[in-house]
Amino acid sequence: MKTTGWIIYNGNLPGNKFLDYAEMLQAAANKLQSNAHLFKNNELMSVLSTSTLDLLSIDKKPDYVVFTDKDIYLARQLEYLNIPVFNSAHAIATSDDKIATYQELARKKLPIPKTIIAPKIFIEGSFPDFLIDQTIKELGLPLVIKEAFGSFGEQVYLVHTREELVEIIQTIGNKPFVFQEFISTSYGVDIRLQVVGNEVVAGMQRKSLDDFRANITAGGTMQPYEATQEEKKIAIEATKAIGANFAGVDLLFGKDGPLICEVNSNAHIRNLLDCTKINAADFIMSFIMKQLSA
Structure with missing residues (x-):
């Protein structure tokens, strides 16, 4: 089935990492014969009235949207127009709010720090x-x-x-x-597992020598990581708990086992590719194409 999609990213934030993620997804979509177009979120305006719920100056809607931004109102508007959005507005909103994320994880009895x-x-x-x-x-x-x-x-x-x-x-x-x-046992070290559907497709361990946070953007280093079955199960369940189809799940090394630190519905995947040589965009787009044809 020939499809047309939109990859939406933030048009206001500085730097190229947001465009880079969108371009990785676009290239993966094109490899699957899906015609994917890039849109900045500020290129799409939602319009509402008593008789109107639409997008301004857009005639032809896509078959699907991959939403890499946090513009929840735009994502929800696209859903109201019956366009499949990956991840959903609900998943993105939950992921963006750490409090909402921890509440969902606790509700599912998943391991988190107190x-x-x-x-x-x-x-x-x-x-x-x-x-x-x-x-x-x-x-x-x-x-x-x-x-x-x-x-x-x-x-x-x-x-x-x-x-x-x-x-x-x-x-x-x-x-x-x-x-x-x-969690002192995980000072300056964590693992990032990329979940797509029911699978962990790649993992890396991140370390910092001088910070309790292990984020690469904060100066941490990375190396490939082969997750245990327990870690994979927790990461997949955490992704489902927030309603996401795919996510980057950060786990801490607790003294009694892994603990969920964060679930990122819009996890950037360039560092993961550089570290593991695995392009998560290919898995994400393959998943989306299967969902559309189901």
Whole structure:
């Protein structure tokens, strides 16, 4: 079946990594005889009225969309137009929000570090002292603070003292965040497993010598990693828990087994290719073509 698709990426963010990911998917689609076109999210405008739900200045809709951005409203608009979107708006929104992700993982009884959701603060400086003390009692020090929204290991803080904890809470202000148990056995090291459908197609281990975070963008190094059956099972279940068809799942080395650190529905795959020589884009597009023909 000859298909036409759109690969949508962010048109506002600087750098080439977002375009690079989209181009990798486009090349993989073209190899499968699917005519894939690249679109920036800011090239597509949604229009709504009592009698209209559409895209401005677009006559012919695609057979499918691969959505590599976080413009949830656009992704949902495409779904309302009955266009299959991979990953879905729901999966992308859940993945983008660490709090929503951890709630879904916990609901499925998947292994995660012990996590406390900070109450929603509307007025900065109003975080109660007793909640700070309760958090320290529950999680100990050091502990990790993660803002709900952030990428590439940013907006994640390792806190060693109560004073430091108070300072970071004040810095975060009224943005949503969580407190999380610090997994000392995984200091500066984690694994990234790329899941597509019911399969882990590639894996790499990431290490940092001078940071508790192992992200490559934060200076970490990488090497190919052959995941255990337990790690693969956890990664696949984590991907399904957020409703994604494919995702990059980051696992920590807990003292009693692997723990899920993050599930990224729009995981960039260039580093994975450089490290493992496996092009996840080929697996992603093959999966999508099979879904369309099912």
